Amino acid sequence: MVREKETTLYIGPQHPGITGNMMVKVKVQGDTVTKAEVHVGYLHRAFEKLIERRNWLQSFTILCRFCVPEPDPMELTYARAVEELEGREVPERAKYIRVMVMELARLQSFMLWYAGQSGSAGLYTLGQWSVGDRNYLLDLFEDLTGGRIYHMYIWPGGVRRDLPVGFKDKALRTMDYIEKRLDEYDKLLFDNVIFQKRAQGVGIVPADKAIEWGVVGAPLRGCGIKADVRIDEPYEVYDRLKFEVPTAFGGDVWARAQVRRQEARQSISIIRQVLEQMPEGEVYNKIPNPMKWKVPAGEAWAKTESVRGEVGFYVVSDGSEFPRRVHVKGAAFTNGVTVTEKILVGQNIADISFILNSMGVCPPEIER
Amino acid sequence: MLEQEQALLSQVTSAFPVKGKVMRNRRVEVWAESTTVSSILMYVKNQMGYQHLNHITCIDRIEDTKFQLVYTVFSHQTKMTLFVKTFIDRNAPVMDNIDHIWDQANTYERELREMYGIQFPGLVGAQEFILEDWDEMPPMRRDFKTEEYSEKTFSSLPGRENTQDVRETISTRSGEEIPDFAKKYSRD
Amino acid sequence: METKKDSQTIAEYIKNWSRKHSLFVMAYGTGCGAIEIPATMTSRYDAERLGIRGAATPRQADVLLITGYLATKTLKRVIRVYEQMQDPKYVIAFGSCTINGGMYYDSYNTINVLEKYIPVDVYINGCMPRPEAVIAGFKQLQDKIARGDADNGTRYKENLDWYRANQQQVIKNWRMPDYNW
Numbered sequence: 001m002v003r004e005k006e007t008t009l010y011i012g013p014q015h016p017g018i019t020g021n022m023m024v025k026v027k028v029q030g031d032t033v034t035k036a037e038v039h040v041g042y043l044h045r046a047f048e049k050l051i052e053r054r055n056w057l058q059s060f061t062i063l064c065r066f067c068v069p070e071p072d073p074m075e076l077t078y079a080r081a082v083e084e085l086e087g088r089e090v091p092e093r094a095k096y097i098r099v100m101v102m103e104l105a106r107l108q109s110f111m112l113w114y115a116g117q118s119g120s121a122g123l124y125t126l127g128q129w130s131v132g133d134r135n136y137l138l139d140l141f142e143d144l145t146g147g148r149i150y151h152m153y154i155w156p157g158g159v160r161r162d163l164p165v166g167f168k169d170k171a172l173r174t175m176d177y178i179e180k181r182l183d184e185y186d187k188l189l190f191d192n193v194i195f196q197k198r199a200q201g202v203g204i205v206p207a208d209k210a211i212e213w214g215v216v217g218a219p220l221r222g223c224g225i226k227a228d229v230r231i232d233e234p235y236e237v238y239d240r241l242k243f244e245v246p247t248a249f250g251g252d253v254w255a256r257a258q259v260r261r262q263e264a265r266q267s268i269s270i271i272r273q274v275l276e277q278m279p280e281g282e283v284y285n286k287i288p289n290p291m292k293w294k295v296p297a298g299e300a301w302a303k304t305e306s307v308r309g310e311v312g313f314y315v316v317s318d319g320s321e322f323p324r325r326v327h328v329k330g331a332a333f334t335n336g337v338t339v340t341e342k343i344l345v346g347q348n349i350a351d352i353s354f355i356l357n358s359m360g361v362c363p364p365e366i367e368r
Numbered sequence: 369m370l371e372q373e374q375a376l377l378s379q380v381t382s383a384f385p386v387k388g389k390v391m392r393n394r395r396v397e398v399w400a401e402s403t404t405v406s407s408i409l410m411y412v413k414n415q416m417g418y419q420h421l422n423h424i425t426c427i428d429r430i431e432d433t434k435f436q437l438v439y440t441v442f443s444h445q446t447k448m449t450l451f452v453k454t455f456i457d458r459n460a461p462v463m464d465n466i467d468h469i470w471d472q473a474n475t476y477e478r479e480l481r482e483m484y485g486i487q488f489p490g491l492v493g494a495q496e497f498i499l500e501d502w503d504e505m506p507p508m509r510r511d512f513k514t515e516e517y518s519e520k521t522f523s524s525l526p527g528r529e530n531t532q533d534v535r536e537t538i539s540t541r542s543g544e545e546i547p548d549f550a551k552k553y554s555r556d
Numbered sequence: 557m558e559t560k561k562d563s564q565t566i567a568e569y570i571k572n573w574s575r576k577h578s579l580f581v582m583a584y585g586t587g588c589g590a591i592e593i594p595a596t597m598t599s600r601y602d603a604e605r606l607g608i609r610g611a612a613t614p615r616q617a618d619v620l621l622i623t624g625y626l627a628t629k630t631l632k633r634v635i636r637v638y639e640q641m642q643d644p645k646y647v648i649a650f651g652s653c654t655i656n657g658g659m660y661y662d663s664y665n666t667i668n669v670l671e672k673y674i675p676v677d678v679y680i681n682g683c684m685p686r687p688e689a690v691i692a693g694f695k696q697l698q699d700k701i702a703r704g705d706a707d708n709g710t711r712y713k714e715n716l717d718w719y720r721a722n723q724q725q726v727i728k729n730w731r732m733p734d735y736n737w
């Protein structure tokens with residue numbers, strides 16, 4: 001048997017198929033990957049250091065920038081950690097609004113995923129559609145918070161302000177529209193033989209190793225394991241809502257795509273329920289003057305479910321006006337580094353960006 | 369109430385000489401000597417089903433010249449989180465390598481090595497993980513002054529107001545009369 | 557459409573007119589602003605109607621977008637990408653981070669003033685700039701090209717020593733090939 005010589009290939013940081021500013025260094029033999037290394041650090045902004053220099057409320061401008069495609073889970077997680085340290089209550093209405101914001105954020109992130117996943121399979125039409133439709137969700141965010149991408153809307157003790165007039169109707173109309181569009185996306189992506197053939201059996205995460213490897217989020221549920229922070233450790237009002245946590249079997253790109261396809265529909269149903277059940281009332285518990293606001297000393301660990309998986313914040317306070325330490329463990333930190341390095345072995349070069357997209361690798365969250 | 373948490377705590381404390389407490393529901397912490405951490409982790413992973421290593425955090429307790437390390441493990445069966453906490457010496461920070469227990473610990477430890485300068489004997493992997501050509505003190509240590517470094521290396525243009533000053537001006541000003549229209553936004 | 561200025565020859569006018577309507581944008585997301593690029597390129601804002609579209613490699617691209625903060629590690633790659641681009645080339649810088657550090661002014665790993673390392677044609681302010689602002693920025697670049705003021709490549713070549721000195725101050729380990737633009 002003739003063995004091909006091993007060659008080293010650098011994919012990224014400037015590469016159209018890479019999911020952000022990062023690099024995958026692969027050793028290939030012919031067309032097959034024999035070793036993969038994920039190199040990050042191209043987006044390192046030293047957030048955890050900077051937060052030590054900002055006060056508790058100023059940190060929010062930094063927090064949302066941890067993950068660019070889906071900033072809201074970061075705000076919520078930090079706010080919940082601070083509330084736990086302080087023992088601050090959140091009004092009922094604010095809890096519902098928070099859940100709504102989270103699900104809207106999930107939905108808009110699914111839209112980006114549709115674009116990335118189909119684009120890396122060479123199907124560009126769907127990307128045009130879904131990123132275009134995502135603008136309708138961003139419009140909702142703009143009405144609600146004033147910003148398209150970064151919102152800084154969730155605060156310790158509630159949310160920044162109440163829903164604007166007419167928001168409910170607009171949101172429901174948008175949900176109807178998006179739901180209709182999701183069916184059309186299915187026709188383009190899931191009924192498409194090209195996608196089926198490319199996705200099935202590619203990038204397999206073994207089900208027996210998944211937990212041990214630290215896989216979280218859709219890749220874990222794609223192995224048939226029903227794990228989701230929203231049911232494992234229900235926060236806000238998730239325990240009062242009816243929703244499914246979809247799972248699939250096989251652990252390949254196809255299974256992960258199936259999970260996300262159903263999750264997008266669950267998000268829509270959650271948003272509808274939340275808008276129906278939302279009680280009237282206050283939306284935030286006033287915090288003291290933010291410039292002098294001191295949070296009692298202690299350590300807290302909060303986590304939430306984002307599209308990529310669980311997001312955890314370890315917040316340490318020493319009783320002063322500044323956080324002592326905020327450690328962020330994003331979903332991509334394991335999914336995108338060790339797990340990706342392992343599952344890329346044995347795959348083809350052409351499938352690398354396909355797999356990266358399906359693992360939800362988000363470099364700003366890895367290196368912070 | 370909290371029986372599950374108490375049971376977990378007593379199971380760990382009976383197997384190892386550690387102190388601990390139940391923080392709240394689903395959160396249990398134990399304080400251990402740095403040398404026993406890896407055996408505790410091995411035990412909870414293999415015997416008790418705490419198979420998911422969430423992360424390893426380091427907190428720089430510069431006032432006691434110590435680093436505090438926090439290992440967070442989670443069980444998909446009981447849905448509880450266990451924190452294993454320990455102190456190591458800040459001047460000669462060495463900690464046991466645990467990447468034979470969890471592969472992904474390799475990434476976390478490489479980050480700690482780079483950001484705090486903690487050594488993990490036997491840890492393989494490139495020295496540089498996030499930074500490139502860094503020759504100063506490990507940047508996440510409390511005594512690394514990031515603003516001074518930034519000013520020295522990247523010198524910004526004039527006209528930037530320093531945030532520290534803004535904060536002081538606002539807090540000295542908070543005794544002032546607040547205009548009527550702004551009253552409803554005031555949070556004093 | 558711009559009318560011809562007296563200082564321009566007919567040939568220059570035609571050259572600039574055609575250049576301004578075919579801007580191939582380098583697909584390199586260097587910072588958070590990159591998330592608005594897909595929105596700008598797709599159906600609602602549709603930048604392609606203005607002749608703006610993506611290019612996969614530096615050799616084919618005309619416009620380099622610096623979409624926000626630059627970590628020093630990325631700066632090295634950006635310089636390599638920039639130097640591989642062929643004349644005429646233009647640089648658009650996004651967001652307050654590129655102007656004077658933005659909210660990361662005190663970070664040890666991000667540069668503060670982009671103009672010290674590579675020449676910039678147009679700044680788009682905002683944090684982050686909306687797609688409308690991005691399109692307005694491109695429009696400004698097109699006007700600049702039509703006027704014949706967009707001389708990014710020549711500026712870089714003429715002041716290469718100054719730029720190199722600044723770059724090498726930040727990038728400690730300078731191992732880069734020289735490109736013969």
Ligand code: SF4
Binds near residue numbers: 065651
């Ligand atoms: S200006 Fe704002 S949006 Fe742009 S890179 Fe900087 S922080 Fe991000």
